[in-house]
Amino acid sequence: MQIVRDYQFVTESDRGAVAAIGNFDGVHLGHQAVLDIARAEAKRIGAPLGVITFEPHPRQVFAPDGPDFRLSGSAARANRLEKLGVEKLYELAFNPSLSGLSPRDFAEKVLVQGLGIRHVVVGSDFHFGKGRAGDIETLRAFGAELGFGVTAAELVHKGDRKADIEISSTAIRGALREGKPREAAAMLGHWHRIEGKVISGFQRGRELGFPTANMSLDGLLKPKFGVYAVLVDILTGPSKGRYHGAASLGMRPMFDGEEPNLETFIFDFRADIYGCILSIGLVDYLRPELKFDGLPALIEQMDKDCAEARRILDAL
Template sequence: MQNPPMHIHRDWRGLAASSRGATVAMGNFDGVHRGHRAVIEAARAASPDAPLGIITFEPHPREYFAAQAGRVEPPFRLMNAESRATRLARHGVGQLYELPFGPYLAGLSPEDFARQVLAEGLGIAHVAVGEDFRYGRGRAGDAATLAEAGARLGFGVTIVPLVCGGAEGRASSTAIRAALAEGRPRDAEAMLGHWHRIEGEVLHGEKRGRELGFPTANMELDGLHLPRLGVYAVLVDVLDGPDRGSYRGVASLGVRPMFGQNAPNLETHLFDFKGDLYGHHLSVALVEYLRPEEKFDGLDALIAQMQADATQARRILSAP
């Protein structure tokens, strides 16, 4: 059965009555991994008949505080806001409260956040958080203080233990980033509970792949944590347009060392595909790391390696 449409709200003030009173899970939900989903399911179980909501923040608080401190940090996000919303909708979330994180929210004490945002603004019935959740000015509030505030303000609180996932121990965005940076997408999948996906619009590139017999769909990686650069076997969902559907392929994630210095991007070749993807949105799942990027002696060597990569990817993706 298809889930009903998800409604996205970007403020806690002035909401219609139909958008208030949800049972919510609260956190950043970067990656929507197994630990996040345990919090979502705890919220669902607390009141199965109430609307299911998510409270999250945009920009990510870590991005905000880094900018305020004048720090330039490498991108760390596993998902942009659009990709996160897509994944949350698949889990039956009906109300997404994507709250604007800035000076006002950052300056609220834990008590003021619970009262102004959760009780008065969103009118929540119940909230679920992970046991390591922190909130309020200076991260002074934790799950225990939230439960105390809920008892005073009239909403319930469920505190969810941390979840283990795969060989890395507990499922965390930090551990998932490490697995991806080391070229271990299957370990990342064990913690995520789904393949790590890069989503975005297909942009016009220099069309070198087409000239080499391997046309590619080119996507930017701005603002996202970079997995290990190299070639991957991938599963691809075309999310819109006449060719909407699921495909297999091979992708190069990197800077294209054969052709000078370039910003990192993702170039995906879909097997047995003849359509036009420019302007459409793709979701590319990294399944297995094949090899690092290389600079070849010439185009003939590059083409031969691309053919070998495609053969290897087809074999991997055809396995049970």
């Protein structure tokens, strides 16, 4: 997959895609439905499949002091989109220059003059341009005038008529905050994953007989703190592959942690993976964080957690 980060400096080979537009946070089933429409149109006219998205997420720019909310970082989003067959990812810098463009300027300068987009696919609630002034009808009018096609995808729902839930990043965040990773997965179409580099910790897990891979949660949504059964994908390094494990997500109350992080114990695994990129899929929430009366009680509970996680993951 080719990644383009500036619409003003592109080669001719960067241009001419059919592109889905959106933030694609989490790349959930609603996003995938938009991609399916774009994929079909790209195949019909013989164009590459593209995605136009923004980095940082506009919400981070307009509400920089708000709580962390992102389901996936830039690299994780790119990984997921590549797996879905996206050939060109236009990850545009969301800065004052871009955010200040009028709807017409966005259509003309970014979509047409910059990227040469042949057709765009967006959600039916799509807005664009300064102050979100542009909508679907505005986009269709510009498309007719400037020479690109426009398709609006209907919002995707899950459940029956009695319990219809609109699939959205907001609904997924709510499920994760409540410790319901399977409910989130049903809307995502995949396990919610936390991706990042293994960083140095205090090596307390090793001393307890449970060496863990430590990862930062900086900038990402914090799911409900506690212990999870997890799928572990090691994406880089000589130990690349999929493993099972149990992970503690939160503040480490036994050791007075100051910043939340993710500590993953990989079952039946012994290798140095410091600096490697991991993708941790949350499968089931096992229990909340607890403070125990000493390390023996903690170790006993960790043994129980791992046994329960093994049982769950072996049944997948």
